[in-house]
Amino acid sequence: MAEGNGVFPPDNLKAEFDGIVARYPKKTAALIPILMRLQEEFQHITTEDMDGLAAYLDTTPAHVLGVVTFYTMFSQKKRGKHHIYLCKTLSCHIRGAEELLSLFEEKLGVKAHSGDASGDGEFSIDTGECLGLCEQAPCVLVDDQAIGNITPEMVDQIIEELRG
Amino acid sequence: MPTLTIDGREITVDPGTTVIQAAEELGIYIPRYCWHPGLKIAGNCRICQVEVVNPKLKFPCTIACNLMCGDGMVIETDSDEAKKARADVMEFLLINHPLDCPICDQAGECTLQEFSYEYGHDKSRFTEEKVHKSKRVQFSDQVSFDGERCILCTRCVRFCRDVVGNEELCLVERGDHEEIAVANGGGLTNPYSMNVIDLCPVGALTSSDFRFKSRVWFLEETPSACTSCARNCAVDIGTRWDKVMRLKPRENEHVNKWWMCDEGRLNYHYVNAADRLGYAYVQQGGKLVRTSVDDAVAMAHELIGKLPAEKLYGLISARLTNEEIFLAKRYLDQVAGAAGVGFLPRIGEGDDFLISADRNPNARGAGLIGVSAAKGLAADIKAGKVKGLVIFGDSFDHDEELMGALADLDFLVVMDYRLSETAKQADVILPGVTFAEKEGSITNIDGWVSKLNPALPPPAEARRNLDLLAGLLGRAGQDVPDTAEGVFRLLAETVSAFTDISYGEIFAASRQVATDAVVKAD
Numbered sequence: 297m298a299e300g301n302g303v304f305p306p307d308n309l310k311a312e313f314d315g316i317v318a319r320y321p322k323k324t325a326a327l328i329p330i331l332m333r334l335q336e337e338f339q340h341i342t343t344e345d346m347d348g349l350a351a352y353l354d355t356t357p358a359h360v361l362g363v364v365t366f367y368t369m370f371s372q373k374k375r376g377k378h379h380i381y382l383c384k385t386l387s388c389h390i391r392g393a394e395e396l397l398s399l400f401e402e403k404l405g406v407k408a409h410s411g412d413a414s415g416d417g418e419f420s421i422d423t424g425e426c427l428g429l430c431e432q433a434p435c436v437l438v439d440d441q442a443i444g445n446i447t448p449e450m451v452d453q454i455i456e457e458l459r460g
Numbered sequence: 461m462p463t464l465t466i467d468g469r470e471i472t473v474d475p476g477t478t479v480i481q482a483a484e485e486l487g488i489y490i491p492r493y494c495w496h497p498g499l500k501i502a503g504n505c506r507i508c509q510v511e512v513v514n515p516k517l518k519f520p521c522t523i524a525c526n527l528m529c530g531d532g533m534v535i536e537t538d539s540d541e542a543k544k545a546r547a548d549v550m551e552f553l554l555i556n557h558p559l560d561c562p563i564c565d566q567a568g569e570c571t572l573q574e575f576s577y578e579y580g581h582d583k584s585r586f587t588e589e590k591v592h593k594s595k596r597v598q599f600s601d602q603v604s605f606d607g608e609r610c611i612l613c614t615r616c617v618r619f620c621r622d623v624v625g626n627e628e629l630c631l632v633e634r635g636d637h638e639e640i641a642v643a644n645g646g647g648l649t650n651p652y653s654m655n656v657i658d659l660c661p662v663g664a665l666t667s668s669d670f671r672f673k674s675r676v677w678f679l680e681e682t683p684s685a686c687t688s689c690a691r692n693c694a695v696d697i698g699t700r701w702d703k704v705m706r707l708k709p710r711e712n713e714h715v716n717k718w719w720m721c722d723e724g725r726l727n728y729h730y731v732n733a734a735d736r737l738g739y740a741y742v743q744q745g746g747k748l749v750r751t752s753v754d755d756a757v758a759m760a761h762e763l764i765g766k767l768p769a770e771k772l773y774g775l776i777s778a779r780l781t782n783e784e785i786f787l788a789k790r791y792l793d794q795v796a797g798a799a800g801v802g803f804l805p806r807i808g809e810g811d812d813f814l815i816s817a818d819r820n821p822n823a824r825g826a827g828l829i830g831v832s833a834a835k836g837l838a839a840d841i842k843a844g845k846v847k848g849l850v851i852f853g854d855s856f857d858h859d860e861e862l863m864g865a866l867a868d869l870d871f872l873v874v875m876d877y878r879l880s881e882t883a884k885q886a887d888v889i890l891p892g893v894t895f896a897e898k899e900g901s902i903t904n905i906d907g908w909v910s911k912l913n914p915a916l917p918p919p920a921e922a923r924r925n926l927d928l929l930a931g932l933l934g935r936a937g938q939d940v941p942d943t944a945e946g947v948f949r950l951l952a953e954t955v956s957a958f959t960d961i962s963y964g965e966i967f968a969a970s971r972q973v974a975t976d977a978v979v980k981a982d
């Protein structure tokens with residue numbers, strides 16, 4: 297299970313998950329909202345959690361795995377506390393996403409898609425599909441905040457703010 | 461009931477019939493990858509394009525596998541439009557395909573190859589780097605997966621989920637990275653898993669047991685039936701170099717539909733094994749000495765005749781065919797006058813799909829012919845009630861009680877296909893054959909009669925069981941037919957359950973015939 301205590305949902309999330317399930321006419325409708333909370337809480341989704349969640353929602357591990365792998369917001373490898381998601385689709389690509397990626401990678405000491413967080417577990421990077429902010433290209437998603445019109449100078453600033 | 465026209469031919473179908481099914485009824489084959497008569501409709505591969513003739517339609521082509529027949533519909537399956545649509549689909553399907561037919565085990569029975577040849581282009585216009593995916597993944601010990609060859613038709617997923625009820629496979633990732641995976645890393649474990657290999661229209665799922673052993677076009681395929689349990693699933697026996705190379709399920713609507721279990725599919729290696737009996741043997745001074753089959757038959761008959769009949773028992777295997785059981789029983793009853801006959805029961809675990817708990821393929825037939833499960837044989841031998849034992853087509857190497865009792869016998873005669881530990885104790889060993897080397901019929905647990913056909917010649921000097929049995933009867937002056945069909949007629953005259961079965965029918969069509977008589981028999 298999430299942190300290895302063998303129960304799903306984990307005690308601290310049980311009431312919340314029960315609440316999510318109660319919101320929908322069908323149990324499986326709670327799948328994505330719960331996966332999002334698990335991702336946020338533990339920075340990854342484990343096989344044990346997928347099995348546990350499948351049983352909790354009366355569905356199959358196959359169904360849960362299909363959903364987890366379909367959406368890039370979910371990760372089976374542990375991400376950093378802060379996750380940086382760079383758009384690499386057409387507009388951002390043309391406006392320098394490649395260069396920004398190298399900068400982020402260099403400054404944080406972590407490779408995109410490596411699945412590894414940086415040495416201190418603080419940061420991880422992924423690239424992916426369009427964020428829908430083409431008019432503000434290039435853009436990134438820092439945790440769940442979208443930031444547009446990024447320049448190389450802004451990279452340092454973003455990192456500093458995150459480091460607090 | 462809608463009436464429609466397909467390729468100029470009219471057909472009236474039940475409501476809810478799809479165009480691909482209606483075409484099938486007319487004998488018109490529409491290409492398909494994802495559609496299979498035994499699976500739910502997915503409609504994802506798009507190869508089954510047909511033209512719906514209607515001047516109002518700008519794009520007249522659509523897929524036939526999920527298109528319900530409508531009254532007055534006019535369908536063209538082979539028009540230029542339909543063929544062009546299929547060619548376009550083929551082009552997309554092959555964009556990321558590795559085109560590695562020369563090293564792919566599916567080649568020769570791959571519909572991707574066939575439809576590409578029929579409808580596709582001979583050149584690829586795709587000049588980008590192809591997407592790379594999982595290669596050589598073992599979904600289980602028996603099922604190998606190549607993600608790059610997969611066309612994502614989901615037949616394998618639907619089979620596990622909908623037919624077996626065990627959702628072990630799923631689609632993961634998305635877009636051009638999508639592939640099939642075993643859900644959460646566990647292996648493919650269901651007892652019917654190897655059916656996904658036959659279902660897979662391409663070389664993405666191949667059999668670890670069979671692959672790279674032979675190109676399929678070199679195989680000789682003989683329709684027959686599985687003899688590993690009382691279901692009797694219809695199979696094709698694939699042979700080459702006088703060896704069985706593989707078993708594959710053959711469609712039979714009454715017995716196994718399109719499927720078979722993994723255990724039955726893999727249970728053929730014993731046919732090719734080194735311990736097969738190629739010669740007759742007799743016991744001489746504590747050693748087995750090779751002799752001619754005719755001499756062995758004469759000796760067996762002589763030994764049996766010497767013993768008072770009330771001390772004789774006959775084990776007739778329920779693995780034998782109806783015809784063999786019939787002749788064996790006739791010999792033991794009418795010639796030898798044996799005090800008892802019976803078969804060795806074999807009980808395993810069954811399920812509510814195909815696998816029968818009765819692991820004897822023909823216990824039902826044996827019962828109808830008047831042979832029931834043997835009881836208390838070891839005790840009877842120990843008590844001196846049985847002094848002579850004849851075993852037709854069986855062994856009990858792992859039954860300590862029976863093996864231990866053998867020493868108390870005056871004689872033991874064994875007819876079998878291999879030199880079992882049981883046979884090694886025999887005074888006379890007659891070399892018989894396996895299911896793969898004989899013709900005959902077997903009766904399944906529900907009373908369906910199936911036919912076995914010989915895919916291989918008997919090894920060395922071994923003979924068909926029917927010949928050995930006819931030989932024994934011949935020593936006593938009883939003339940019996942020398943073909944399985946002839947013996948079946950004799951059986952049908954004698955055993956009422958088989959009277960209404962036309963032998964020619966099950967034999968010619970390789971299909972099961974239900975007989976009320978058989979079903980009524982219990």
Ligand code: SF4
Pocket residue numbers: 609610611612613614615616617640656659660661662664665
């Ligand atoms: S592995 Fe074969 S059966 Fe399964 S989806 Fe791919 S092509 Fe279809």
Ligand code: SF4
Pocket residue numbers: 686687688689690691692693716720721722723724725814815816
């Ligand atoms: S279910 Fe029985 S008859 Fe069918 S393949 Fe399996 S063992 Fe053979």
Ligand code: FES
Pocket residue numbers: 491492493494495502503504505506507508523524525526
């Ligand atoms: S067979 Fe019709 S879409 Fe696949």
